[in-house]
Amino acid sequence: MRGVTKRFGPVAALSGVDLDVRRGEVHALLGENGAGKSTLMKVLSGAHAPDEGTVEFEGRSFAPSGPSEALRLGVAMIYQELNLAPELTVEQNVMLGNERQRFGVALRGEMRPVVERALAELGADDIKPTMRVAELGPGQRQRVEIARALSSRARVVILDEPTSSLSRRETEQLFEVVRRLRAGGTSVVYISHFLEELQELCDRYTVLRDGKTVDSGEVAGTGVDHLIEQMAGRSLDEYFPRVPHERGDVLLELEGLTGERLPRGASFELHRGEILGLFGLVGAGRTELLRALFALDPVRSGTVRLAGVEAPASGPRERLAQGVGLCSEDRKEEGLALDLSIADNATLSRLDPFVRGGWLARGQQQRACERWIERLGMRCRDARQPVGELSGGNQQKVALARLLHHDVDALLLDEPTRGIDVSAKVEIYRLMGELAAAGKALLVSSSYLPELLGVCDRIAVLHRGKLGPAHPRTECTEQSLLEEALRGAE
Amino acid sequence: MPAPIEARTTTMRTLLQSLGPFLGLAAVVVLFACIAPSGFFSIYNFKTVATQTVIVGLGAIGMTFIIVSGGIDLSVGSVIALASVVTALALRAGADSGVAVLAGVAAGGLSGAFNGLLITRLRVVPFIVTLGTLGIARGAAKYLADEQKVDAPSGALAGWMTKSPDPEWLFLAPGVWLLFVLGLLASFVLRRTVFGAWTSAIGSNEATARLCGVPVARTKVWIYVTGGLFAGLAGVLQFGRLTVGDPTTATGIELDVIAAVVIGGASLSGGTGSILGSLVGAFLMSTLANGCNLCGVPNFVQETLIGAIIIAAVALDAARHREA
Numbered sequence: 001m002r003g004v005t006k007r008f009g010p011v012a013a014l015s016g017v018d019l020d021v022r023r024g025e026v027h028a029l030l031g032e033n034g035a036g037k038s039t040l041m042k043v044l045s046g047a048h049a050p051d052e053g054t055v056e057f058e059g060r061s062f063a064p065s066g067p068s069e070a071l072r073l074g075v076a077m078i079y080q081e082l083n084l085a086p087e088l089t090v091e092q093n094v095m096l097g098n099e100r101q102r103f104g105v106a107l108r109g110e111m112r113p114v115v116e117r118a119l120a121e122l123g124a125d126d127i128k129p130t131m132r133v134a135e136l137g138p139g140q141r142q143r144v145e146i147a148r149a150l151s152s153r154a155r156v157v158i159l160d161e162p163t164s165s166l167s168r169r170e171t172e173q174l175f176e177v178v179r180r181l182r183a184g185g186t187s188v189v190y191i192s193h194f195l196e197e198l199q200e201l202c203d204r205y206t207v208l209r210d211g212k213t214v215d216s217g218e219v220a221g222t223g224v225d226h227l228i229e230q231m232a233g234r235s236l237d238e239y240f241p242r243v244p245h246e247r248g249d250v251l252l253e254l255e256g257l258t259g260e261r262l263p264r265g266a267s268f269e270l271h272r273g274e275i276l277g278l279f280g281l282v283g284a285g286r287t288e289l290l291r292a293l294f295a296l297d298p299v300r301s302g303t304v305r306l307a308g309v310e311a312p313a314s315g316p317r318e319r320l321a322q323g324v325g326l327c328s329e330d331r332k333e334e335g336l337a338l339d340l341s342i343a344d345n346a347t348l349s350r351l352d353p354f355v356r357g358g359w360l361a362r363g364q365q366q367r368a369c370e371r372w373i374e375r376l377g378m379r380c381r382d383a384r385q386p387v388g389e390l391s392g393g394n395q396q397k398v399a400l401a402r403l404l405h406h407d408v409d410a411l412l413l414d415e416p417t418r419g420i421d422v423s424a425k426v427e428i429y430r431l432m433g434e435l436a437a438a439g440k441a442l443l444v445s446s447s448y449l450p451e452l453l454g455v456c457d458r459i460a461v462l463h464r465g466k467l468g469p470a471h472p473r474t475e476c477t478e479q480s481l482l483e484e485a486l487r488g489a490e
Numbered sequence: 491m492p493a494p495i496e497a498r499t500t501t502m503r504t505l506l507q508s509l510g511p512f513l514g515l516a517a518v519v520v521l522f523a524c525i526a527p528s529g530f531f532s533i534y535n536f537k538t539v540a541t542q543t544v545i546v547g548l549g550a551i552g553m554t555f556i557i558v559s560g561g562i563d564l565s566v567g568s569v570i571a572l573a574s575v576v577t578a579l580a581l582r583a584g585a586d587s588g589v590a591v592l593a594g595v596a597a598g599g600l601s602g603a604f605n606g607l608l609i610t611r612l613r614v615v616p617f618i619v620t621l622g623t624l625g626i627a628r629g630a631a632k633y634l635a636d637e638q639k640v641d642a643p644s645g646a647l648a649g650w651m652t653k654s655p656d657p658e659w660l661f662l663a664p665g666v667w668l669l670f671v672l673g674l675l676a677s678f679v680l681r682r683t684v685f686g687a688w689t690s691a692i693g694s695n696e697a698t699a700r701l702c703g704v705p706v707a708r709t710k711v712w713i714y715v716t717g718g719l720f721a722g723l724a725g726v727l728q729f730g731r732l733t734v735g736d737p738t739t740a741t742g743i744e745l746d747v748i749a750a751v752v753i754g755g756a757s758l759s760g761g762t763g764s765i766l767g768s769l770v771g772a773f774l775m776s777t778l779a780n781g782c783n784l785c786g787v788p789n790f791v792q793e794t795l796i797g798a799i800i801i802a803a804v805a806l807d808a809a810r811h812r813e814a
Contacts, residue, residue: 296700296701315700315703316700316701316702316703317703317704317705318703319703320702320703321703326701328697328701333695333697334695334697334698334701335698335701336695336698337690337691337694337695337698337699337761338694338695339690339694339761339762340690340691340694340761344687344690344691345698348687348691348698348699348702348704349701349702349703349704351684351687352684355684358683359678359682359683360682360683360684360686360687362681362682402702
């Protein structure tokens with residue numbers, strides 16, 4: 001791919017990307033959220049046509065009209081959310097859209113060997129063509145998708161965050177599958193933000209930042225810090241500005257907190273002036289832990305103490321009154337009401353300071369909000385602008401402004417930097433430090449290890465709903481935390 | 491990632507959005523002023539149209555709260571009938587007309603509370619619950635009325651819906667003034683109270699409202715009570731207009747009410763809508779019906795026109811949203 005550019009309206013999602021993938025190699029594609037990885041892969045897999053630049057595949061110009069033609073030409077994309085029909089069998093899924101038929105009748109006899117060969121190539125002897133996909137685990141489903149790619153003779157397979165919801169064993173099986181693909185001459189483009197994992201598996205890498213290729217090379221001999229700095233476009237010290245803060249008294253104490261399903265008996269202490277990180281793979285129960293703690297989801301057992309006093313709560317309303325606030329991981333679905341204004345969103349949890357004789361004083365509400373707009377450096381027209389019109393980073397600042405307006409003591413932040421650009425991330429990291437310096441207690445959940453290692457004082461790891469002990473940051477490495485997330489605490 | 495839209499286009503868009511229903515109403519008035527007989531553009535006819543709008547208009551005020559909260563109420567027509575029967579029965583039993591009005595409005599409020607409690611306690615979607623109460627309220631009205639019209643001394647209530655009010659300086663029927671005053675008040679409640687802010691928040695994103703500690707279930711019950719109270723009041727005035735309590739009246743009127751709210755710019759997915767827009771929507775529909783009648787346009791053409799306007803209003807709104 002040479003000089004690929006893709007614009008959406010006035011915004012250039014890609015502006016001159018170069019990417020070389022060699023036959024039979026595993027190529028790591030790296031970049032922060034919004035760097036253009038997904039757009040680039042959509043161009044490669046035919047979902048988007050590039051505005052400028054050329055794509056060549058096996059020496060010929062490659063311009064598929066859509067994903068199905070790209071697949072026919074030999075490029076297959078395996079998305080993070082798997083695209084399988086759960087009620088159909090493995091065989092039906094593998095051959096979907098590619099059925100052998102005569103007079104409209106499916107020729108099972110001809111299809112069966114194709115499916116069996118593809119599954120055998122992956123070493124997937126635990127999957128039978130007649131099984132229903134709904135019976136399979138996430139790792140098996142992923143292999144069914146890869147089998148689908150192979151059955152249509154794909155020579156390039158794109159894997160987007162393939163391990164984010166797999167167990168350790170499934171991850172190892174996937175690595176084995178990827179190595180088999182490589183040995184068979186298939187090229188793999190591998191997108192992941194687990195950098196250590198990339199070092200184990202990949203041959204070469206390309207880093208994207210702001211829609212441009214900024215770095216590429218051999219994986220062997222390249223350090224993780226170098227990759228992070230390339231992705232962020234700044235040194236690690238600039239990326240994670242440290243605001244000195246001092247640990248105070250214990251504010252929040254959990255003992256054996258158990259939800260409906262997850263978490264299973266989580267205990268920790270969170271001090272004032274402390275940032276505690278929460279790591280875990282997808283499905284380990286990070287969000288569930290925060291939601292149970294915030295009384296948004298039912299709690300089966302366990303106690304929560306605030307400043308030493310037992311503090312049960314029947315719902316978020318009570319938790320907020322106790323000075324505990326949650327910032328949701330999902331801004332669109334839960335965190336924000338996108339039709340409503342910045343002022344409404346930022347003050348919704350605490351409108352009573354603006355009530356005068358039963359009426360809401362909109363002017364005061366807006367002035368209060370304008371202070372937060374200034375304090376957090378939000379880029380917007382005014383406090384009345386609908387939140388849906390803002391960029392991801394500014395939306396996240398609105399969500400955080402709500403906790404500041406409510407003046408909570410303990411902030412539960414679920415993936416606070418998901419889907420926002422690097423400069424907004426840096427501002428939010430600094431804000432977190434400043435809040436800790438002001439004596440607030442912060443619990444930060446994230447799936448991005450460099451960020452937890454960059455901003456937290458202590459880090460605890462969730463493994464299948466079980467929370468391990470909190471380690472001081474100086475005792476953690478990306479390797480040790482990932483290991484604990486995959487295996488559980490010793 | 492959506493880029494921030496330029497300030498000017500957004501202002502234009504919100505302006506257009508709030509003016510849309512007015513422009514539609516103006517277009518209908520101008521159209522009939524040109525083609526209808528001279529009777530259309532007269533003070534007398536204006537009074538007629540205004541009086542004909544009262545019932546749907548009151549229903550639309552309550553429905554705006556419900557639709558802005560992301561809900562729907564299909565039981566409005568039945569509740570109007572129930573309230574008219576309750577009012578008539580109270581009067582027949584010798585109650586003072588003030589007491590009878592309260593009884594009718596309270597019947598509406600109770601129906602709304604019933605809707606709200608079923609929706610929040612049983613966690614059944616509003617469409618289904620109110621489809622059920624559409625039948626239940628109608629049945630209750632017929633049971634109370636013994637399946638026939640309830641004659642009652644209409645007394646002061648008949649004066650509420652007359653085109654020649656007493657005293658004459660009122661100019662419009664007292665019911666019309668009531669509609670305007672309550673419309674203004676409700677508009678302030680929706681825009682300028684905590685209850686209104688919570689209503690919009692629930693409709694825009696219920697999960698966010700819950701996250702912010704808004705008592706979602708309790709607020710919803712009050713929203714449906716508000717809708718019921720307005721339907722109850724519409725029923726009382728319906729009694730005033732008919733001077734009997736009729737358990738079969740206002741059948742299907744809920745669709746006119748919903749149409750008025752939607753034409754007025756509210757989104758059925760919740761979060762947006764204005765009382766003023768809904769009232770304009772109600773006026774637009776009654777003006778259209780009135781103009782068609784004066785022109786001798788047959789009923790089936792009217793119904794087709796109203797249907798087309800509803801679709802056009804929503805399609806225009808959707809197109810505007812896509813541009814954004």
